[in-house]
Every structure is written in C-alpha cells, then in structure tokens.
Amino acid sequence: MKKIIASLAGVALGAIAVASAAQAQGTSTLAAVKARGVLNCGSNTGLAGFGQPDAQGNWNGLDVEYCRAIAAAIFNDPAKVKFVPLSAKDRFTALQSGEVDVLVRNTTWTMSRDTSLGLNFEAINYYDGQGFMVKKSIKVASAKELSGASICVQQGTTTELNLADFFRANKMELKAVTFATNDETIKAYDAGRCDAFTTDASGLYAERLRLAKPDDHMVLPEIISKEPLGPVVRHGDDQWYDIVMWTHYAMVTAEELGVTKANVDERLKSETPDIRRLLGVEGKHGEALGLTNAWAYQIVKHVGNYGESFDRTVGAGSPLKISRSQNNLWNKGGLQYAPPIR
Amino acid sequence: MTDMSALPPTGLVNYVRRDAAQPLPPPANMTGWQGWVRENLLSGPFNIAMTIISAFLLYWIFAPLLNFTIFHAVWTGADREACLITEARPVVGACWPFITERLQYFIYGSYPLDERWRPTIFFALLLVSVAWVLWLNAPRRDIGMLFAFVFTPAVSYWLLTGGNPAFALVGVLALAIDAAGAVFGTVGSILSAIPFIGWILALPFNAVDRALNLIANGGIGGLREALGRGFFWFDLLISAAALAAYVFRNRIRYTEADFRTALTTILGVAVAFGLFVGVTGLDAGLKPVPTNLWGGVLISLIVAFVGIVFSLPCGILLALGRRSKMPAVKLFSVILIEFVRGVPFITVLFMASNMLPLFVPEQYAPDKLLRALIAAAIFASAYMAEVVRAGLQALPKGQYEGAMAMGLGYWQMMRLIILPQALKVTIPNIVNTYIGLFKDTTLVVVVGLFDFLKTIEAARIDPKWAAPTTSATGYMFAAIFYFICCYAMSRYAKATEERLGKADKR
Numbered sequence: 001m002k003k004i005i006a007s008l009a010g011v012a013l014g015a016i017a018v019a020s021a022a023q024a025q026g027t028s029t030l031a032a033v034k035a036r037g038v039l040n041c042g043s044n045t046g047l048a049g050f051g052q053p054d055a056q057g058n059w060n061g062l063d064v065e066y067c068r069a070i071a072a073a074i075f076n077d078p079a080k081v082k083f084v085p086l087s088a089k090d091r092f093t094a095l096q097s098g099e100v101d102v103l104v105r106n107t108t109w110t111m112s113r114d115t116s117l118g119l120n121f122e123a124i125n126y127y128d129g130q131g132f133m134v135k136k137s138i139k140v141a142s143a144k145e146l147s148g149a150s151i152c153v154q155q156g157t158t159t160e161l162n163l164a165d166f167f168r169a170n171k172m173e174l175k176a177v178t179f180a181t182n183d184e185t186i187k188a189y190d191a192g193r194c195d196a197f198t199t200d201a202s203g204l205y206a207e208r209l210r211l212a213k214p215d216d217h218m219v220l221p222e223i224i225s226k227e228p229l230g231p232v233v234r235h236g237d238d239q240w241y242d243i244v245m246w247t248h249y250a251m252v253t254a255e256e257l258g259v260t261k262a263n264v265d266e267r268l269k270s271e272t273p274d275i276r277r278l279l280g281v282e283g284k285h286g287e288a289l290g291l292t293n294a295w296a297y298q299i300v301k302h303v304g305n306y307g308e309s310f311d312r313t314v315g316a317g318s319p320l321k322i323s324r325s326q327n328n329l330w331n332k333g334g335l336q337y338a339p340p341i342r
Numbered sequence: 343m344t345d346m347s348a349l350p351p352t353g354l355v356n357y358v359r360r361d362a363a364q365p366l367p368p369p370a371n372m373t374g375w376q377g378w379v380r381e382n383l384l385s386g387p388f389n390i391a392m393t394i395i396s397a398f399l400l401y402w403i404f405a406p407l408l409n410f411t412i413f414h415a416v417w418t419g420a421d422r423e424a425c426l427i428t429e430a431r432p433v434v435g436a437c438w439p440f441i442t443e444r445l446q447y448f449i450y451g452s453y454p455l456d457e458r459w460r461p462t463i464f465f466a467l468l469l470v471s472v473a474w475v476l477w478l479n480a481p482r483r484d485i486g487m488l489f490a491f492v493f494t495p496a497v498s499y500w501l502l503t504g505g506n507p508a509f510a511l512v513g514v515l516a517l518a519i520d521a522a523g524a525v526f527g528t529v530g531s532i533l534s535a536i537p538f539i540g541w542i543l544a545l546p547f548n549a550v551d552r553a554l555n556l557i558a559n560g561g562i563g564g565l566r567e568a569l570g571r572g573f574f575w576f577d578l579l580i581s582a583a584a585l586a587a588y589v590f591r592n593r594i595r596y597t598e599a600d601f602r603t604a605l606t607t608i609l610g611v612a613v614a615f616g617l618f619v620g621v622t623g624l625d626a627g628l629k630p631v632p633t634n635l636w637g638g639v640l641i642s643l644i645v646a647f648v649g650i651v652f653s654l655p656c657g658i659l660l661a662l663g664r665r666s667k668m669p670a671v672k673l674f675s676v677i678l679i680e681f682v683r684g685v686p687f688i689t690v691l692f693m694a695s696n697m698l699p700l701f702v703p704e705q706y707a708p709d710k711l712l713r714a715l716i717a718a719a720i721f722a723s724a725y726m727a728e729v730v731r732a733g734l735q736a737l738p739k740g741q742y743e744g745a746m747a748m749g750l751g752y753w754q755m756m757r758l759i760i761l762p763q764a765l766k767v768t769i770p771n772i773v774n775t776y777i778g779l780f781k782d783t784t785l786v787v788v789v790g791l792f793d794f795l796k797t798i799e800a801a802r803i804d805p806k807w808a809a810p811t812t813s814a815t816g817y818m819f820a821a822i823f824y825f826i827c828c829y830a831m832s833r834y835a836k837a838t839e840e841r842l843g844k845a846d847k848r
Binding site for chain 1: 421422426427443444446447450451452453455632634635637692695696700787788790792796797799800801803804805806808809810812813
C-alpha cells in the first residue's frame with residue numbers, strides 16, 4: 001500500500017512540478033513558442049480563399065499566410081506553423097486553454113467577444129460584409145433597386161436579420177425566400193427560385209463559381225453590414241498581442257512603400273527612411289517586440305506584402321477574383337491603414 | 343437360395359419395357375433465362391405488376407446515377423474549366439478529374455510529400471495482415487497473428503511517426519524497471535499481510551525508475567515531452583493495477599500456480615511492451631511527422647482498425663464481467679458499459695478535445711489522434727460487450743452446467759464451451775458493430791482530425807475546382823469508398839457464418 005501511495009504521490013508531485021513549470025513558461029507566449037519551435041495557429045477547417053488544402057495537402061489562403069507571416073517574423077521560417085483546424089464552436093475554447101497561440105480563422109471582431117470572452121482582437125486582415133449577388137438579366141446595378149425582388153437567404157443567421165434591417169431602413173419591399181442550409185440556398189438561387197442571393201461578400205464570390213453559369217451573375221457593390229475579420233489572442237500577454245498585430249501592419253506598410261517579395265533584398269539598400277525603418281536597417285523596432293530587427297524583412301521575404309498575399313489568395317490572382325475595394329490601402333480608397341513604424 | 347433377380351425369359355412379356363424412356367427436354371419456356379424470367383418475374387398478375395414497378399424504380403434510380411457517374415461525366419481536365427457548363431456541353435455529370443487530382447490528398451492528407459512511401463508501406467502491411475489473418479487456407483496463420491497484432495502495429499507506429507530515439511534507449515530500460523518494480527511491489531503486497539515488505543522490495547526499482555524518468559524528462563532532445571507523457575500514464579496504470587491487486591488480495595485464495603501465471607503474464611507484458619517501445623523507438627533517420635499532418639484514408643483506417651482490433655477482446659471481457667458474480671468486477675463493467683452507451687460518441691470526442699486541455703497540463707494531454715483512438719476503442723468495446731452478452735444469454739443453461747459437471751474451471755468453460763458457441767450466434771451483430779464503427783470514424787472530424795470524408799469536404803471548397811458538380815462528385819466518391827469497404831466486411835462475415843453454421847444445417 002505504501003508503495004502505491006508513494007508512487008501515486010510521486011506521480012502527483014511530478015505532475016504538479018511540471019504543471020507549474022509550464023505555467024511559469026506560459027506567462028510569455030513568445031518564449032513558449034520559441035521553446036516549442038513551432039507556432040500553433042488556430043485555423044479554418046476549410047474556407048475558400050482563407051484556408052484550404054491544395055493537392056499536396058499544403059494549406060493556402062489569406063488567414064494561412066497570416067500565420068506563416070508570424071512564423072516568419074519569429075523563426076525566419078514560414079514552415080514552422082502547426083495548423084490546428086478548429087470549428088466555429090470550439091475555436092475560442094482552444095485559444096483560452098492554450099491549445100493554440102493565435103486564432104486566425106476569419107473571426108468577426110465584436111465587442112462582446114473582445115471583452116467578456118477574455119480575448120483580444122487586433123488588426124483587421126479582411127473587411128468583410130454582407131453583399132448581394134444578382135442575375136445580370138434583371139438589370140439591377142445597386143442593392144437599392146432590389147425592392148420587390150425575391151431574395152434567397154439562409155434561415156436563422158445574422159444575414160437574414162441584416163437583410164430585414166436594410167430593407168426596412170430603405171423603405172423597400174422585402175420578399176425573402178429562406179432555406180435551412182447554405183448549400184440549399186445557393187442551389188435554389190441557381191435553379192432560378194430568386195432574383196438575388198445574399199451572404200457575406202467573400203462567400204458570394206466563392207459561391208458564384210459554383211453556379212451553372214457564373215458569368216450570368218454579378219456581385220453588387222453595396223455592403224450592408226460590418227464583418228471585420230482578424231486574428232485573436234488571449235488577454236494578458238501584451239508582447240504577444242503586439243507581435244501578432246504588427247505582423248499585419250508590417251505587411252500593410254510594405255505594400256504602401258512598394259516593398260515586395262521580389263524586390264525586398266534590393267530595397268535593403270534604399271535611402272528612404274520609412275523603408276529603412278521597416279526592414280530593420282535603421283532603428284531597433286524588432287527588438288522592442290522581442291524579435292530580431294529583421295522581423296519585417298523576414299515577413300516580406302517569405303510571405304510578401306499584404307497586397308501580394310491578398311492577390312494570391314482571394315484577389316485577382318486567384319480564381320475568386322475578389323476586388324480590393326474596402327481592403328485596399330487607405331490612400332487608394334480602402335480601409336487598410338497601418339500606424340507608422342518609427 | 344432363391345434368385346430374386348431372375349427375370350422372366352425374354353419373349354414372354356415383350357410388351358414390358360426393359361429400360362426407362364428417355365426423358366423429354368422441358369418445354370423451352372421453362373428453362374434457361376426465359377424459364378427463370380417466367381418463374382420469378384411473371385408468374386402471376388401480382389408478380390407481373392411488382393416486376394413492372396420494380397423495373398420502373400430501378401430505372402428511376404439507376405438511369406440518373408449512371409448518367410451522372412458515367413455518361414455525362416467529365417474524365418479529364420486541369421481545373422474547374424473542364425467541369426463547367428458550356429454551350430457544347432449543356433449537361434455536366436461527375437467531375438472526375440477533381441478526384442484524380444486530389445486522390446493523393448484523400449489518401450494521405452497533409453502527410454509530407456517526400457515521406458508518403460511510409461504510409462504506403464503501412465497500407466501494404468495492413469493488407470498483408472488482414473489477408474493472412476482472414477484467409478483460412480493461408481500458411482502458418484499463427485505467425486500471421488503475430489505479424490498482424492505485434493509486428494504491424496509496432497512497425498507502423500515507427501514508420502508513421504518517424505520513431506522516437508530517446509524512447510528506445512532510456513525508455514525500454516525505465517519501462518522494464520518500472521514493470522519489475524510493479525511486479526515485486528504487487529506480489530510482495532499480496533504475499534504478505536504486511537504491505538511494508540512489498541514496498542521495500544519495490545523501493546530500489548522505483549528509485550532507479552524515478553532517476554531514469556528524471557533523465558528522460560530532463561531533456562534528451564526534443565522528445566522528452568512524449569516520454570514524460572508516456573511515463574505519466576504508464577505509472578498511473580501500474581499504480582492502479584497494484585492498488586487493485588492489493589485491495590483484492592484477501593478476496594481470492596491464491597495457489598503457487600496462480601503466482602507463476604501472474605508473474606509470467608506481467609513479465610511477458612512488460613517484455614512485449616519494452617520490445618514494442620524499442621522497435622517504435624528505433625532511430626533510422628526518419629523525419630518525425632506529427633499526427634496533425636496525417637489525414638484521409640490513413641486516419642480513417644487507423645481509427646477503424648484500432649477500434650475493431652480492441653473492441654472484440656475488451657468487449658468479451660466486459661460482457662463476462664457484467665455477468666460475473668464478483669461485485670467489484672460486475673459494478674465496473676456495468677458502469678463502463680452503461681456510461682458509454684448513455685453518452686453520444688460525439689460528446690466524448692468533444693470532451694476529449696475541449697475539456698482535456700483544461701484539466702491536464704499541455705504536455706500531458708495525449709495526442710489528438712490518440713484521444714480519438716482511445717475513445718473509439720472504448721466505445722466499440724462497450725457496444726461489443728452487449729452484443730457478446732446477448733450471445734452468452736442465448737445459450738441454454740445446460741451448456742454451463744454441463745461444462746461445470748465435466749470439472750472445467752471458469753476460464754476453461756468459457757474458452758472451450760461457451761464462447762465458441764456464443765460468438766458464433768452473434769457474428770451478424772459483431773460485424774454490424776464493426777460496420778457501424780467504420781462509418782462512425784467520420785465523427786473524429788470534431789476533434790480536428792481530417793479523416794477521409796473531411797478531406798473531401800475540405801477539397802471541394804477549393805475555388806480551383808469550383809464547379810456545379812464538384813461537391814456531388816466528392817460525396818459520390820466517398821459513398822463508393824465506404825460502400826466497398828462495408829460490403830466487403832459483410833460478405834466476409836456471411837462466409838464465416840456459413841462456415842460455422844454447417845453443423846446446424848445437418
């Protein structure tokens with residue numbers, strides 16, 4: 001019996017010791033990530049343009065590239081990411097329990113999530129919002145002209161509520177045709193049950209490709225709701241928060257300054273002060289983050305700037321061909337704006 | 343002597359035929375396919391009506407199916423352009439080039455490209471094992487069993503994960519010593535009324551074991567996490583076993599033979615475990631591949647086979663436990679079975695994926711795949727236990743009494759008389775459970791594992807292949823895969839049933 005008690009006690013003590021060691025380590029996410037040698041990134045289980053596997057099983061997409069950029073900033077190696085695919089239900093638990101270091105899984109930034117869930121949202125890597133897709137044949141150029149048109153929408157979603165709000169606010173007549181699942185909704189629209197289909201704009205572009213005749217349909221320019229998507233971290237580690245946030249801003253700044261994956265080596269010799277600061281030729285901005293001063297150089301070198309990443313995954317260079325619009329740089333009519341690195 | 347066979351002399355009764363008339367062939371419409379059709383399809387007005395309705399139903403189901411999968415299908419192409427609806431091709435069926443392009447992904451998931459020969463060897467080993475064990479005329483099936491249940495799992499683990507060098511060196515030693523300590527501690531505790539002696543006997547072993555644990559945990563390479571995890575659970579298990587043995591030490595009267603059996607069993611298990619760990623730890627310079635990169639058919643087969651292999655022995659033990667007269671054993675079996683059957687599989691998986699990381703420190707949390715494997719094994723065992731219990735209860739009491747009257751012990755009775763009969767009557771249900779388990783493997787998707795079906799779901803959203811029929815093609819492919827696997831299982835079971843049922847048909 002004593003043996004058992006002794007061995008049980010030993011096990012318990014050992015567990016406690018290791019647990020407390022882990023906790024001591026856990027105060028700094030960056031230290032834990034460095035010790036582990038790999039970034040645990042909460043990712044999507046598959047969403048067109050944001051995170052999907054290719055034929056070789058490598059993950060691609062806008063959110064995936066964000067994770068790779070963080071890894072590039074820390075390790076100078078974009079491959080040191082372990083993607084943990086999470087469903088919408090367990091994504092926050094996984095982040096809170098420490099199973100993932102950062103959640104980049106097209107998650108909408110809302111106040112309640114930011115506050116009561118103990119999470120921190122930071123940058124917005126994709127401004128999404130609800131939009132409309134219509135048949136070209138009904139000759140509508142704006143969502144304001146949709147009064148009286150039948151609209152296919154998925155039941156019980158915020159999409160349905162937003163739709164009702166938009167029509168009421170604009171004093172238009174709403175004829176909503178609702179379906180239980182997204183697949184059913186798009187099937188019905190394709191079969192001609194409605195004149196228009198509504199969901200988040202990024203989804204509209206993906207769904208359009210599945211239609212029997214994609215060229216007969218167009219996405220209207222109006223966005224009727226705000227769905228800011230961005231990475232999430234836990235409360236309580238400001239250094240880690242800064243690293244994840246500035247990874248995005250470094251990519252946006254690089255685009256603004258015209259620094260690309262191709263010309264980044266050449267730009268190291270640039271005389272422009274902004275570029276010199278971004279690439280770590282001048283100043284100690286990287287060290288202030290707990291990284292090396294070449295952090296932003298590593299991001300651009302391995303992943304590219306924001307524009308390149310957008311283009312490759314969801315934009316003109318991809319099958320989705322989503323226009324930049326709101327996600328363009330602030331000086332080109334969009335909302336992407338990075339605080340200065342200085 | 344009378345000659346009964348003597349015929350009357352010829353010529354007396356010439357009108358009596360000597361030999362049978364040649365039978366006439368049956369009418370043409372009673373044989374061949376016409377006969378079959380007439381007999382089976384058109385034998386009466388009701389039958390004719392049923393035939394027409396059935397034919398219509400078959401046409402109604404199979405015409406669109408064949409149109410979709412074959413006649414209107416697209417067979418070649420590089421991306422979605424190939425499967426789009428165009429002027430020249432107004433109807434598009436299945437988009438097979440999508441499957442062709444993604445086939446590797448469906449089989450291996452994200453397993454690194456250069457390392458895919460490893461899962462391929464695993465599939466080959468699995469095939470050989472299954473064939474060797476299931477094919478009754480195969481030579482040396484005893485070696486086949488060893489091959490299937492020891493060699494294949496050990497080598498597969500080593501191949502798929504890439505081995506665990508630190509494990510091999512320190513691990514074997516520590517585990518052997520751990521086991522020896524447990525044996526001495528347990529036996530010592532049982533032997534003597536004073537547990538102190540057992541503790542003293544185990545003391546040196548424990549000390550060395552702790553030291554080795556410390557070395558292993560202290561940091562031989564990056565694998566100390568895995569090591570620490572292994573020891574944590576192993577210690578827990580051994581301690582629980584020792585505790586159980588101690589608690590029950592006075593319940594049962596032991597003979598010397600019992601001790602010898604117990605000792606050899608425990609040592610045998612320790613040696614097998616050590617060998618297993620040793621083989622799995624061999625460092626042949628294989629790149630470690632973490633389980634989060636595994637996927638597709640690989641994951642589905644691993645989960646299904648672990649469940650299938652573990653469920654029958656565990657299920658039999660649980661079933662016997664539930665019918666046992668020993669209260670502790672009975673209570674344990676009943677609680678486990680009822681708990682598992684009372685909770686949906688998906689809930690346990692959710693618990694394992696969401697709650698476990700909150701309860702235990704990150705490095706002690708078992709690997710996600712391991713969690714799913716354990717959950718699948720426990721689940722299948724509980725259901726299997728009820729299936730086996732049904733078989734046990736179906737046997738007449740006389741079988742038990744007869745066996746006891748022969749002077750057989752409990753295990754002899756079970757092994758020689760009861761189980762062979764009980765398992766025979768439950769074969770359809772056992773296979774039913776297997777088939778259910780095989781299809782339930784798709785649920786592991788909730789813990790973030792990419793099984794075969796999930797790889798299809800993830801691939802079908804790729805805009806590169808976005809076309810009207812891409813999704814349907816993916817699901818069709820999944821259906822074909824699952825049907826082939828399940829149908830093969832059911833056919834094998836039917837053959838076994840017929841083989842074992844020969845006696846009943848006599």
